[in-house]
Amino acid sequence: MSTLLNDLATFKKHVTINFDFDFDLVLPYIKKAERKHIKPVTGRGMYEDYTETPPDAGKPLEVLELLQEASSNLAMLAYTFVGIIQVSDNGFHISQNQNSTPADWWQIKDLRRSLLNTGNEAIDEALAIMEANPNDFADWVEEDGYTVFREFYVRKTQDFQKYFNIENSRQTFLKLKPHLRKVEQQFFNEVLGEATTIQIKAEANEEAKKALYLAQAAQVALTIASITNEGIFEFTPQGLFVATSEVPGEKKNSLPDAAIDHLSRVKNEEGNAYLRKLIAHLTAFPQTFIAYHLREAKPTPSPAYNTKSTLSL
Numbered sequence: 321m322s323t324l325l326n327d328l329a330t331f332k333k334h335v336t337i338n339f340d341f342d343f344d345l346v347l348p349y350i351k352k353a354e355r356k357h358i359k360p361v362t363g364r365g366m367y368e369d370y371t372e373t374p375p376d377a378g379k380p381l382e383v384l385e386l387l388q389e390a391s392s393n394l395a396m397l398a399y400t401f402v403g404i405i406q407v408s409d410n411g412f413h414i415s416q417n418q419n420s421t422p423a424d425w426w427q428i429k430d431l432r433r434s435l436l437n438t439g440n441e442a443i444d445e446a447l448a449i450m451e452a453n454p455n456d457f458a459d460w461v462e463e464d465g466y467t468v469f470r471e472f473y474v475r476k477t478q479d480f481q482k483y484f485n486i487e488n489s490r491q492t493f494l495k496l497k498p499h500l501r502k503v504e505q506q507f508f509n510e511v512l513g514e515a516t517t518i519q520i521k522a523e524a525n526e527e528a529k530k531a532l533y534l535a536q537a538a539q540v541a542l543t544i545a546s547i548t549n550e551g552i553f554e555f556t557p558q559g560l561f562v563a564t565s566e567v568p569g570e571k572k573n574s575l576p577d578a579a580i581d582h583l584s585r586v587k588n589e590e591g592n593a594y595l596r597k598l599i600a601h602l603t604a605f606p607q608t609f610i611a612y613h614l615r616e617a618k619p620t621p622s623p624a625y626n627t628k629s630t631l632s633l
Contacts, residue, residue, distance in 0.1 A: 322371035324358065324384065325350050325391040334392035335435075346399050353394035357439065358387055361447060361494065363463025379449055379456045386446035393439035400432055436564070440491060447490040451476070467493060472500050473508075473521065473535040474543075483540040485559030492562050495552065496543060503542045507595065508535065515611035516602065527601070527608045534598040541591035548584040555580055 325331060328343040331350075359367045375381045450457045451467050460466060467490045469475050477486070477493040486492045509517065520531045544560070547553055554561045555575045575583065606613035 322368075323347075323350050323354055323391070324367075324371055324374075325354070325388045325395070330388055331392050334389045334438075335396045346395055349395040349398040350391055352398055353439075354391050357394050357443065358390060361443060361465040361491065362387070363460055363465050365459040365463065366457065369459065379453045383446045383449050383457075386442045386449070390439045390442035390446070393435045393442070397432055397435040397439065400428055400435070440489075444488075444490050451490070465494065469497060469500065472504055473532060473539045474500055479536055480540055483537055484544055487559060487561070489562075492553075492560065495562050496547075499543050499547050499550075500539060503539055503546060507538070507542055507591070511599070512602075513611060513615050516609055516615070519609065519611065525608065527605045531598060531601055531609075534594050534601060538591045538594035538598060541587045541594060545584045545587035545591060548580050548587075555583060 328341070331337070331343060331346070354367075362370070370380075370384055370387070375384055447467050450460055454461050454468075461468075467477060474480050477488055477490050480486055480493055480496065481488050486496075512520070520528055520535055523529045523532055548555065552563055554563045557575065602609045602612045603616070
């Protein structure tokens with residue numbers, strides 16, 4: 321299996337290691353890191369293109385170097401779990417000699433945190449470049465890892481960031497995709513109808529742009545309300561993060577259960593309030609939203625509900 325990172329010199333650009341470090345020791349972890357963290361966001365097509373024929377100029381080269389930085393740091397992160405262990409016919413042993421001793425657990429923990437953060441930041445920066453230059457990454461645009469969700473009201477990381485902090489992380493935004501889809505299907509599609517949905521997303525006039533703004537605000541709030549107990553995400557006073565076990569013993573300043581329940585209720589109410597504003601806006605412009613106006617006479621069930629109570633628009 322070819323990888324984006326293939327030589328010690330490139331590896332040394334991104335992580336600090338001894339001059340006599342054996343690159344073969346970390347190569348299995350490079351493969352693992354790229355398979356787990358990089359291929360899912362670039363897609364198989366782009367990943368294979370970059371491993372077989374690495375770009376040598378422009379934005380593609382810039383992205384390759386960032387992905388190599390991510391690969392180096394995330395591979396070294398995986399290596400920290402076995403780096404001091406030697407395997408022989410006599411079993412497993414910890415490396416130690418008279419000139420060195422294994423690092424303390426807290427030093428390794430700090431190193432792991434730094435490697436994880438650096439790797440993720442490099443991936444996010446690469447995705448930002450790719451998103452801003454879609455013509456240079458045509459294969460990626462058709463992949464599941466494409467960070468512009470053209471089918472939703474909330475299409476880009478910055479759209480979500482406007483209403484709830486995710487640290488502008490495109491990786492977090494990708495993890496939110498199935499939840500955004502579920503919210504759109506549950507709360508929007510049946511009430512608005514396909515024609516009105518397409519019209520709002522097209523943003524062809526000021527009324528449609530205002531409708532999109534209200535739909536985005538509602539979709540973000542209702543998505544937050546729906547994922548508070550999923551376990552995939554962590555909520556802290558600073559915002560929303562993807563839960564990870566890459567650094568054992570690492571504890572974020574997560575919100576207590578009572579605060580998360582409160583957040584869920586508040587966001588559910590906020591989302592429904594924006595939905596009511598959206599409906600009022602559509603109703604106020606019947607000549608613009610003709611398809612919705614024609615649906616008004618037809619009774620449709622309210623999309624705004626949760627497991628604890630029924631809310632109406």
